[in-house]
Amino acid sequence: MGEIENMIDRIRQGDKVTLSKLITKMENDPELRKEVIKRIYGCPVKGKIICFTGPPGVGKSTLIDHVISILTERGKKVGVILVDPRSPYTGGSLLGDRIRMQRHATNPNVFIRSISCADNPEGISRSVKDILKVMGLSGMDYIIVETVGTGQIAVEVSYICHTTVLVLMPNMGDDIQMMKAGIIESADIYVINKSDIGGADLTEAYLKDNVEPRNGWEPPIIRTVGYNRATVIPLIEKIEEHLKYENPMYMEKIKGLLKTMFLDYIDDLACRFLEKESKFEEFVDKVANCGCDYYTAVEELYDIFKKEVICRDKKD
Amino acid sequence: MRKRILIAKVGLDGHDRGAKVVARALKNAGFEVIYTGIRQSPEQVVETAIQEDVSLIGLSCLSGAHIPLFKKVIELMKEKGVDIPVFCGGTIPPGDVEILKKMGMKEVFGPGAPLKLIVEKVKKWVK
Numbered sequence: 001m002g003e004i005e006n007m008i009d010r011i012r013q014g015d016k017v018t019l020s021k022l023i024t025k026m027e028n029d030p031e032l033r034k035e036v037i038k039r040i041y042g043c044p045v046k047g048k049i050i051c052f053t054g055p056p057g058v059g060k061s062t063l064i065d066h067v068i069s070i071l072t073e074r075g076k077k078v079g080v081i082l083v084d085p086r087s088p089y090t091g092g093s094l095l096g097d098r099i100r101m102q103r104h105a106t107n108p109n110v111f112i113r114s115i116s117c118a119d120n121p122e123g124i125s126r127s128v129k130d131i132l133k134v135m136g137l138s139g140m141d142y143i144i145v146e147t148v149g150t151g152q153i154a155v156e157v158s159y160i161c162h163t164t165v166l167v168l169m170p171n172m173g174d175d176i177q178m179m180k181a182g183i184i185e186s187a188d189i190y191v192i193n194k195s196d197i198g199g200a201d202l203t204e205a206y207l208k209d210n211v212e213p214r215n216g217w218e219p220p221i222i223r224t225v226g227y228n229r230a231t232v233i234p235l236i237e238k239i240e241e242h243l244k245y246e247n248p249m250y251m252e253k254i255k256g257l258l259k260t261m262f263l264d265y266i267d268d269l270a271c272r273f274l275e276k277e278s279k280f281e282e283f284v285d286k287v288a289n290c291g292c293d294y295y296t297a298v299e300e301l302y303d304i305f306k307k308e309v310i311c312r313d314k315k316d
Numbered sequence: 317m318r319k320r321i322l323i324a325k326v327g328l329d330g331h332d333r334g335a336k337v338v339a340r341a342l343k344n345a346g347f348e349v350i351y352t353g354i355r356q357s358p359e360q361v362v363e364t365a366i367q368e369d370v371s372l373i374g375l376s377c378l379s380g381a382h383i384p385l386f387k388k389v390i391e392l393m394k395e396k397g398v399d400i401p402v403f404c405g406g407t408i409p410p411g412d413v414e415i416l417k418k419m420g421m422k423e424v425f426g427p428g429a430p431l432k433l434i435v436e437k438v439k440k441w442v443k
């Protein structure tokens with residue numbers, strides 16, 4: 001495992017090639033991911049994490065492109081993680097967010113990485129949370145995450161980052177859409193992009209009716225036009241303001257994230273157990289043929305899990 | 317194991333149909349494809365390949381400037397100490413194929429190259 005330590009050292013010194021290689025390894029191998037996290041746990045992370053989320057095609061990547069420009073002109077180092085969907089049918093993906101920000105590809109103060117995400121309503125893959133920790137070691141001042149164009153329940157992103165920006169555009173539906181629970185309640189900043197196409201007044205009115213102050217922070221609503229960099233500057237100012245604001249509920253937020261991470265790992269362990277457990281298929285067969293109900297089947301599997309995995313681990 | 321491939325358009329050439337068609341075929345074959353979009357400098361292509369940690373780079377050029385541009389990409393990689401296999405396509409005159417292969421191209425696919433063949437080759441290279 002000296003190799004991992006070596007890599008971490010090099011990443012700390014700002015080596016992008018190593019950062020890139022370690023991200024690949026972490027994506028491919030959950031065991032290695034675990035080793036990495038165990039090693040860097042508790043290390044101070046400098047970078048502020050800003051998340052851009054919102055429905056497909058609203059202009060998240062286009063806005064991030066300007067945000068990178070403006071931040072790097074201010075002398076900052078910026079890391080970017082772009083998450084795009086992976087086909088559940090072929091496993092393939094076309095990672096295309098990057099096209100909108102290729103002008104930063106050769107900037108030494110920018111690191112951009114595209115990641116595919118399988119069917120996951122949260123719009124980010126599990127490995128992203130761990131990858132963010134590793135990117136945090138590399139001395140970036142900001143780490144920007146773009147999620148898959150999400151539906152309505154992507155709340156988890158608001159746990160992993162310091163500031164969540166929800167990007168919307170005009171003509172996306174009526175006020176009922178805004179009233180639905182989920183992300184609309186969890187963003188720190190709301191952006192109405194494409195405000196050049198008309199209809200932004202109504203969208204803003206709907207948003208105003210549904211966005212409420214939380215813990216002393218009044219989420220601003222900002223209009224932008226992706227083709228006009230000047231409209232993105234007020235967004236950056238608001239992001240900076242939010243990063244300075246001290247959320248009295250910060251600990252709660254962190255605990256919320258930890259809970260999801262605990263559950264993720266339990267889920268992982270359970271999946272790996274089931275993969276190896278021959279009784280799994282047997283029980284599925286049995287339930288499929290009405291031999292028993294699935295609650296009973298799962299309870300019996302759980303008993304095996306307890307006996308085999310938990311007792312064995314104790315003996316080790 | 318995720319298999320990552322970069323499809324890149326170098327130079328001022330705006331013919332992107334071929335690159336997109338190839339990108340889509342590879343995506344449908346289960347690869348993770350990163351597409352750069354048009355008008356990329358060799359520097360941008362190499363930097364992107366490094367940051368995305370791809371196992372293969374596919375270059376596309378229909379402007380006629382393939383030899384100097386592709387050469388620059390390969391030289392830059394050597395300079396940076398990275399060694400990623402490269403293949404290419406576009407309107408490449410038959411006479412240039414050998415030159416490109418000597419330069420280090422794994423394979424050259426001209427107009428009309430069947431997508432099935434391209435995918436088959438890539439599957440052989442990227443395991």
Ligand code: B12
Pocket residue numbers: 323328329330331332333334335337338373374375376377378379380403404405406407425426427428429430431434
């Ligand atoms: C369609 C087309 C256009 C369209 C492009 C639309 C677009 N967005 O792509 C338009 C009308 C815009 C256009 C414009 C021009 N064009 Co034009 N165009 C063509 C044409 C007729 C077909 C190209 C095409 O899309 N083919 C279909 C795709 C699927 O095939 P493909 O690109 O060849 O890709 C296949 C293979 O080459 C290979 N492949 C390609 N890339 C890659 C990458 C990898 C990694 C791999 C593995 C394989 C691979 O696999 C693909 C599948 O088989 C060609 C003629 C021809 N027969 O190729 C001229 C051609 C390319 N154009 C030409 C010219 C000169 C121009 C213009 C300069 C004309 C002008 N004076 O304004 C402009 C320049 C535009 C620009 N900004 O660069 C010349 C180029 C001459 C040269 N190479 O020396 C050609 C060859 C015509 C000719 N015989 O003179 N063009």
Ligand SMILES: Nc1nc2c(ncn2[C@@H]2O[C@H](COP(=O)(O)OP(=O)(O)OP(=O)(O)O)[C@@H](O)[C@H]2O)c(=O)[nH]1
Pocket residue numbers: 055056057058059060061062063097100148149193194195196197224225226227
């Ligand atoms: N009219 C208009 N078009 C815009 C604006 N901003 C971006 N676009 C266009 O909208 C399209 C989608 O932009 P992206 O930035 O790729 O959107 P995205 O939200 O990142 O998309 P996904 O990642 O696919 O969810 C592109 O064609 C942009 O050029 C804007 O302010 N006005």
Ligand SMILES: [Mg+2]
Pocket residue numbers: 060061062096097146
């Ligand atoms: Mg995008």
